[in-house]
Amino acid sequence: xxxxxxILFNGDIYYRNPKTGYYEASYNHKTKxxxxxxxxxxxxxxxxxxxIPQGYHVHHKDGNKDNNTMENFELLxxxxxxxxxxxxTAERWKRPEMQDANARGSxxx
Numbered sequence: 001x002x003x004x005x006x007i008l009f010n011g012d013i014y015y016r017n018p019k020t021g022y023y024e025a026s027y028n029h030k031t032k033x034x035x036x037x038x039x040x041x042x043x044x045x046x047x048x049x050x051x052i053p054q055g056y057h058v059h060h061k062d063g064n065k066d067n068n069t070m071e072n073f074e075l076l077x078x079x080x081x082x083x084x085x086x087x088x089t090a091e092r093w094k095r096p097e098m099q100d101a102n103a104r105g106s107x108x109x
Contacts, residue, residue: 007039007068010046014039021065040068044075057081 007014007023011030014023014037023039044058045051047070052058059076060067076084 009039009042012037012042023065023068040065040073043068043070044073059084 004015006016012025012028012035014025016022017024025035025037025039025042027033028035040060041052041058052075055078057076057078059074059081061072061074064072
């Protein structure tokens, strides 16, 4: 098994979750407590000085979960976030390779 990429931010070590693609921290080394933080959300709160309102998501504008820069973040409501991802998913399934995979019964995402 290879070394997992990691990022240190504000005292927490974030590892890429292979299932979600997000960088996540599960343990705070300063406080010695278990946590569940996603890097992009913590960066947004840190640099804006604001909490994320309930019912909102920090969205990666370019869809790249490795691009954790403030310029790539936007705050979206649940409905807008779902609408955008629904559109992205629909567009993905229009690609020829996905049409072929669907015809074969494969689920390549």
